Amino acid sequence: MKSFFTITHILGVVVMGFGGLMTTCLGMAFFSDDGATTAFYDATRIVLILGFLMFFLTKNASKKISQQAAFLLVTLCWGVASTVCTLPFMLQFPDLKFVDAYFEVISALSTTGATIFSGLDTMPMSINLWRHELTWFGGIGIIVFAVAVLPILGVGGMQLFKSESPGSVKESDMSPRVAQVAKSLWLAYGIITITCILSLKLAGMNWFDSVCHAFAAMSLGGFSTHDNSISFFNSLPIEIVLTVFQLIAALNFATHFLAMKKGSFSPYVKDIEVRAVLSLLIVSCLLAASVLWHNNTYSDFWVCLRHATFNLVTVATTSGFMTQDFNQWPIFVPMFMLFLSSITVSTGSTGGGIRMIRTIILMKQARLEMFKFIHPYAQKPLKIGGNVVDNSIVTSVTGFIFLYFMCIVGLVFALLLSGLDFLTAFSAIIACFNNAGPGLNLVGPASNYSILSDFQTAICTFAMLLGRVQIFSIVILFVPEFWRK
Secondary structure, three states, X not given: OXXXXXXXHHHHHHHHHHHHHHHHHHHHHHHHOOOOHHHHHXXXXXXXXXXXXXXXXXXXXXXXXXXXXXXXXXXXXXXXXXXXXOHHHHHHOOOOOHHHHHHHHHHHHOOOOOOOOOOHHHOOHXXXXXXXXHHHHHHHHHHXXXXXXXXXXXXXXXXXXXXXXXXXXXXXXXXXXXXXXXXXXXXXXXXXXXXXXXXXXXXXXXXHHHHHHHHHHHOOOOOOOXXXXXXXXXXXXXHHHHHHHXXXXXXXXXXXXXXXXXXXXHHHHHOHHHHHHHHHHHHHHHHHHHHHHHOOOOOOHXXXXXXXXXXXXXXXXXXXXXXXXXXXXXXXXXXXXXXXXXXXXXXXXOOOOOOHHHHHHHHHHXXXXXXXXXXXXXXXXXXXXXXXXXXXXXXXXXHXXXXXXXXXXXXXXXXXXXXXXXXXXXXXXXXXXXXXXXXXXXXXOOOOHHHOOHHHHHHHXXXXXXXXXXXXXXXXXXXXXXXXX
């Protein structure tokens, strides 16, 4: 019972926070007179009152929380916050089903970028801003999650960074205090976002599009204010700017902060994930362009390279923008892009998937196992960046990868059972689980997820949530031993 009041108290703060965020869109609706003023006024009022009541009525709740309750709190924060955030959509579009509104909010907060909306070009500016604000705050929330939430769950934030990113973050470079680390990450995230906004404006976007697309790029959320996404602009400078900032967002923001603090690129050079991510993407872009050119998809190799680079980077970094209907490309390229979305982004970034550091650990462990077959009595530790990786980390990574693939298999079968064809079902789950946005076939870049039934939409929503919280925070709630004292 004590945990119930404590959880309710914390959820009240979260709900009030999102109510406060709605006021920015209320201001936009009022001053632009876009027709959504009433929706945001009613939604803001309801959410703020609800959050205040939850907070005030439990003000005497204990400030201590058990580990079990902390894991439950993480899941409830996602569920409750996403529910209240659907209100502007539901009030503005009375015919919109809750399952679709919830899908859109989860897609935003999880920075997936999949959408059920069409007619984005004529949608009220405040509604579009709300979608992008949720995406941007979801992005920074994902980064800070590692250092602000996990300590409550019994795992220190700096411990997580050091174990997942050996060699890239050291206590001497960043304060071990959670609040100070979170502020540092906020600072880096904010500075880079402002730089992205200004760069997009210089590249030819108007201010509103610049803000929205910068929010989507830095969070790797992939939302757009236009149905045709980035192809609406048909601008090489805009594509270059977005490609660069998507690459930045796919790297560890702790590394960005250290580079800003030192005024040097040395943190990037020393970070093994940075080298691996950039090398993989460069080789992959050249390979994809070569396949497109070989199949005469475009007449000129440089055109192939332009389209392959932007669309591959946006999917591989789990963003979700698009300039071409890659559903029509030779199947190798879009399938390879979806594969890259599983492994490419760094720890401490806004992207999804397995993360590059886990990929590196598994590759090195596989190579070490082969070495042991040849030299069974040799003692050779697993090292990354000059640091020895503890066996407990390798075991944890192996367990995570197993759960990752089993969850994907189970969710794909759920969609197949509902009647979807294999390519649509498989690509939808991969795209949602990795928070990458568009899939293939019926959910390809030229369409959206509105084609799905309510059951199929719910499955994809769960996939986005499961992938974003990195599986364990939800799956552990169903383990009976976890709840035993």
